[in-house]
Amino acid sequence: MKTKTIQKAVLKKGEKYLILLRSKQARFYPEHWDFPGGNLEEKEHPLHGVEREVFEETGLKVKALKPVTAFDEYENNTRYHFITYSTTILSGEFQLSSEHTAFRWATKDEILSLQIEPFIAAYFKKNP
Numbered sequence: 001m002k003t004k005t006i007q008k009a010v011l012k013k014g015e016k017y018l019i020l021l022r023s024k025q026a027r028f029y030p031e032h033w034d035f036p037g038g039n040l041e042e043k044e045h046p047l048h049g050v051e052r053e054v055f056e057e058t059g060l061k062v063k064a065l066k067p068v069t070a071f072d073e074y075e076n077n078t079r080y081h082f083i084t085y086s087t088t089i090l091s092g093e094f095q096l097s098s099e100h101t102a103f104r105w106a107t108k109d110e111i112l113s114l115q116i117e118p119f120i121a122a123y124f125k126k127n128p
Helices: 046-058 107-112 117-128
Strands: 002-010 016-022 038-040 060-076 080-089 102-107
Touching: 002 046, 002 060, 016 046, 016 060, 016 107, 046 060, 046 080, 060 117, 080 117, 107 117
Parallel strands: 002 080
Antiparallel strands: 002 038, 016 102, 060 080
């Protein structure tokens, strides 16, 4: 079984979290709300990968601090290992990437009432 690691970032302002709506064309979880993030590039340090992905998807520069949750999904002999990182927003103007169709800042309760990816529910279960 092969493993794919997916890095996700928690961006928080007060009690609200940044979430992005995946496009209808997304390979996995189309039209689900998601935290920014994605796959590591070859030999890329995980913290740098999170920072790069957030910048590519939002235009925001962040400092990835530490992993806060891990979640595994299995499909077609592949383990998808989601690691969620806490971050600090450093700078930048928000700009939505073509991978997403909408964004919003939402509270935990608002997020849990939406169509979300399973790793987000796992994040909130471990970080109430």
